[in-house]
Amino acid sequence: xxxxxxxxxxxxxxxxxxxxxxxxxxxxxxxxxxxxxxxxxxxxxxxxxxxxxxxxxxxxxxxxxxxxxxxxxxxxxxxxxxxxxxxxxxxxxxxxxxxxxxxxxxxxxxxxxxxxxxxxxxxxxxxxxxxxxxxxxxxxxxxxxxxxxxxxxxxxxxxxxxxxxxxxxxxxxxxxxxxxxxxxxxxxxxxxxxxxxxxxxxxxxxxxxxxxxxxxxxxxxxxxxxxxxxxxxxxxxxxxxxxxxxxxxxxxxxxxxxxxxxxxxxxxxxxxxxxxxxxxxxxxxxxxxxxxxxxxxxxxxxxxxxxxxxxxxxxxxxxxxxxxxxxxxxxxxxxxxxxxxxxxxxxxxxxxxxxxxxxxxxxxxxxxxxxxxxxxxxxxxxxxxxxxxxxxxxxxxxxxxxxxxxxxxxxxxxxxxxxxxxxxxxxxxxxxxxxxxxxxxxxxxxxxxxxxxxxxxxxxxxxxxxxxxxxxxxxxxxxxxxxxxxxxxxxxxxxxxxxxxxxxxxxxxxxxxxxxxxxxxxxxxxxxxxxxxxxxxxxxxxxxxxxxxxxxxxxxxxxxxxxxxxxx
Numbered sequence: 001x002x003x004x005x006x007x008x009x010x011x012x013x014x015x016x017x018x019x020x021x022x023x024x025x026x027x028x029x030x031x032x033x034x035x036x037x038x039x040x041x042x043x044x045x046x047x048x049x050x051x052x053x054x055x056x057x058x059x060x061x062x063x064x065x066x067x068x069x070x071x072x073x074x075x076x077x078x079x080x081x082x083x084x085x086x087x088x089x090x091x092x093x094x095x096x097x098x099x100x101x102x103x104x105x106x107x108x109x110x111x112x113x114x115x116x117x118x119x120x121x122x123x124x125x126x127x128x129x130x131x132x133x134x135x136x137x138x139x140x141x142x143x144x145x146x147x148x149x150x151x152x153x154x155x156x157x158x159x160x161x162x163x164x165x166x167x168x169x170x171x172x173x174x175x176x177x178x179x180x181x182x183x184x185x186x187x188x189x190x191x192x193x194x195x196x197x198x199x200x201x202x203x204x205x206x207x208x209x210x211x212x213x214x215x216x217x218x219x220x221x222x223x224x225x226x227x228x229x230x231x232x233x234x235x236x237x238x239x240x241x242x243x244x245x246x247x248x249x250x251x252x253x254x255x256x257x258x259x260x261x262x263x264x265x266x267x268x269x270x271x272x273x274x275x276x277x278x279x280x281x282x283x284x285x286x287x288x289x290x291x292x293x294x295x296x297x298x299x300x301x302x303x304x305x306x307x308x309x310x311x312x313x314x315x316x317x318x319x320x321x322x323x324x325x326x327x328x329x330x331x332x333x334x335x336x337x338x339x340x341x342x343x344x345x346x347x348x349x350x351x352x353x354x355x356x357x358x359x360x361x362x363x364x365x366x367x368x369x370x371x372x373x374x375x376x377x378x379x380x381x382x383x384x385x386x387x388x389x390x391x392x393x394x395x396x397x398x399x400x401x402x403x404x405x406x407x408x409x410x411x412x413x414x415x416x417x418x419x420x421x422x423x424x425x426x427x428x429x430x431x432x433x434x435x436x437x438x439x440x441x442x443x444x445x446x447x448x449x450x451x452x453x454x455x456x457x458x459x460x461x462x463x464x465x466x467x468x469x470x471x472x473x474x475x476x477x478x479x480x481x482x483x484x485x486x487x488x489x490x491x492x493x494x495x496x497x498x499x500x501x502x503x504x505x506x507x508x509x510x511x512x513x514x515x516x517x518x519x520x521x522x523x524x525x526x527x528x529x530x531x532x533x534x535x536x537x538x539x540x541x542x543x544x545x546x547x548x549x550x551x552x553x554x555x556x557x558x559x560x561x562x563x564x565x566x567x568x
Contacts, residue, residue, distance in 0.1 A: 006114040009131060009143040010182050011097040013107035016128035017082040019121065019136070020054045022046050025360055025391055027063020028070040028093060030504065030528035034203045037079040040531035043428070055127045056081040057118065060088040060361050062391040064504075065197045065285040068096030068305040073203035075100040075108050083109035083129050087118040088361050090391075094182055095305035098175050103212060112182075117141055148177035152187035160315065168216040172311035179308060180319035189281050189320040191301075194224040194313035195269050197285035198306035199256050200505045201230040201249040209307060210255040220260035220313040227286050228267040228445065228472070228502035229253045232510070240509040261313070265500040266474025268380070268445040270297060273476070278402050281324060283312035287387035288380075288444045288524065294394040296379050298402030300324050303393040323363075323394050331396055331408040332362035337369055337417045340565035345378060346541040349523025350425050352382035354417050356389030363394050365408060370399035377450055384444050385523030419565035423558055429526045432536030434556050436548045437515035439463075442472035443503035443525035450542070451481045451490070451497070457546035458493035464552030468512050469545075470496045472503060495549075504528060519548045 024045060026032065031041035037052035052074070061067055071093050074080035080100075084093055094110050101107035109129050113121065120139070121127060127136035134141040153161070161177065163170040180188065198206050230249040231241055257263050264272065269284070270292050276282050278298035284290050285304045293299040302322040304312060312318050323329050335355050340347075355364055374382070379400070386395055396404045441454060451471060463469055471490065473481070478499045481487045487497050498510065503525045511533065519538040520526055526539040538554040548554045557563065 007117055007134070007141050007143055008112050008146065009109065010094050010112060010146060011101055011107055011110040012131035012145065013101070013109050014130050015055065015082040015109040017054045017126065019124050019127055020046070020049060020051065020056050021122035022056065022058040025058050025060050025062040027061065027388070028067030029064035029202070030531055031063065032070055034070045034073040035077060035079065037074050037081070042530040043527060051081045052079040053082050055083045055085060057085045057122050060086050060090040060391050061092050062360060063388055064287050065092055065290070065303055066200065066202065066306050067092040068099065068307055069198055069202065069206050071096030071108065072100045072104070072209070073205040075106040076104055076205055080108045083111060085111045085113060085118065085121060087113060087115060089183060091179065091183065091303070092305040095175070095179060095308050098178055099209065099307050102171060102175065103209065111143065146178060146181040148181045151177055151180055151185070157188065157317065166217050168213055168218040169314060172314045175308065176311050176315065176317060176319065180321070183319050183321040185319040185321035187320050188317040189324050190316055191281045191283040191312060191318050192222060193276065193282050194220065194222055194309060195227065195284040195286060195289055196224060196256050196261055196309050196313065197227045198309065199226050199229050199253055201245070201252050202505070207248055207252045210252055213310060214255045214259055218259050218310065218314055222313055222316045224261040224313040225264040225266070225269045225272065226253065226256050226261045227265070228505055229265050229500050230505045230507065232498050232500045233263070233265060245507070259310070264474065264476070266445050266476070267502045267504070268447070268474060271445065271447055271474060271477060283309065283318045285309035288384035290393045291383040291387050291395065292380060294323055295383055295396065295401050296376070301393070329363070329394060329403060330406055331365035333359060333364050333413040333415060334367055334408050335359065335364045335415045335417060336367050338419060339368060339372060340419050340422070340561055342561040342564070344541040344543065344559070344561065345381070346521065346539070346544065346559065347422070348374060348378040349381040349385040350422055351417060352385030353389055353523045353527065354421055354425060355395060356386040358415050358417070359390055359392060361391045363392050363396070365396040365398055365404065365406065367398045369397055374400055375449070377447055380444060380447070381523060385527070388524050388527040419562060423562055423566045426539070426558055426562060429537065429539035430554070432517045432538045434538070434554050436467055436517050436519045436538060436552060436554050438512055438518040439467065439469040439545050439549045440503050440518050440520040440525060441470070441542070441545060443520065443522040445474045445477065445502055446471050448477050448480050451477065451486050454495070454542060454546065455486050455489040455493070457543055458490065458495060458549070461493055461550045463494045463549050467549055467552045468515065469494065469549045470498060472498050472501055472506070475499050504532065519545055519554055521545050
């Protein structure tokens with residue numbers, strides 16, 4: 001990957017504070033409380049630590065593109081880190097800090113250091129930063145600034161940057177140029193479509209940003225879809241949603257629609273009829289969508305942070321770096337999977353989570369799965385879970401993805417995923433009580449085939465007393481499932497089907513207030529749910545979820561296919 005000059009300050013401001021060095025990267029969305037700055041990711045080794053006012057080091061961020069919005073919210077509330085210091089390329093939090101500084105006068109210092117300086121700072125207790133130097137324990141390290149002037153811009157880029165097409169496009173181009181410089185790009189690539197992720201009302205910062213940009217005249221110029229939002233847009237008034245929250249969430253969604261985006265309201269835009277083609281350069285945000293587009297469709301998009309997604313949709317331009325370039329799509333390592341016999345669909349999100357953990361900032365190729373027959377739903381689950389533990393926007397699966405034939409360098413690291421790894425993750429995902437109050441399907445949004453299969457599993461059955469089951473879907477899937485009678489079959493079986501929202505954005509009272517233990521077939525939601533909801537979590541296959549729906553209890557112990565594999 002392209003690198004900026006060593007010891008670089010990406011967002012310049014004065015800062016000082018206690019040093020907190022995080023061994024692992026962190027997703028701010030789902031991993032950090034947006035009001036307090038406390039780490040809420042139950043799987044992170046620094047769970048419970050506060051980031052507020054500290055000089056926070058981590059190799060790079062990971063997880064959701066929405067982390068930029070969380071950082072903006074923290075900055076505006078005075079609860080952000082005093083500075084964030086990275087060792088590797090990082091885009092999501094860097095972008096949030098740029099927006100905080102340029103639109104809301106609430107800067108957070110962002111640094112990138114070469115490994116020796118990074119390691120030395122990680123051992124310090126306190127540090128101070130100004131726009132030209134980093135100081136700690138008697139050391140003074142000079143800091144370079146970004147140089148957007150070195151970018152190759154066309155005439156339209158310069159017209160926008162000069163403000164000749166209005167303030168919204170000027171800000172969009174300014175931030176795009178800063179991000180391109182931070183990523184080591186020499187210019188921009190034209191993209192054909194966009195996907196907006198910053199439309200979830202996780203905090204007021206998202207609403208304030210969208211309405212401010214709309215007020216300045218922002219408009220999309222390429223076909224642009226919208227991610228899942230925070231309410232069922234048409235039906236929330238009848239669902240007990242607090243009116244103030246419902247109105248704000250609707251305003252946020254409507255702001256993007258007024259700026260020209262389509263009201264698709266889905267976190268799985270790859271399930272729409274018109275999907276990107278292999279090799280097509282697009283400008284998507286939302287981590288699972290980006291990873292699926294790159295990995296399964298063979299399209300090309302960086303994992304663009306929230307807010308940058310709008311700037312890309314306004315210009316049709318993205319920094320020409322990362323996996324837009326052929327060289328950066330070659331796998332960095334191989335992960336050999338020992339596939340247990342008799343496995344079920346639960347294995348795919350588990351493999352994704354483990355592959356991400358073993359390649360936190362590298363592109364892996366998974367081998368050993370050539371004889372398997374993963375469905376698109378299986379690959380969807382794999383990609384979504386991969387994005388919770390890896391910052392990479394791409395993985396390959398030998399024999400099953402368009403670029404799965406690509407091989408890492410001969411001297412690359414070779415790792416393994418064995419049944420014992422799967423067993424340990426199963427235990428980590430199933431620490432909740434066995435009594436299940438809520439079954440959560442659709443993170444990312446459930447596909448038509450998943451809805452049909454769950455209807456088949458629930459045929460002639462009903463939920464146990466006290467157990468709620470909800471499937472979240474995009475509007476396109478809802479329309480198809482209604483036309484085929486699947487929604488009616490699910491309703492007969494006591495299953496609620498709700499469009500527009502996803503489990504990563506669902507709140508009370510749509511999320512049942514009395515639910516203490518939830519069960520899901522999603523590796524992504526199994527990872528994030530405890531931090532997002534405070535509830536205990538159980539995980540299993542789609543059939544396991546149907547069984548728990550009807551009995552009110554999750555099975556204890558390992559599933560038979562995994563138990564057999566670990567005793568061999």
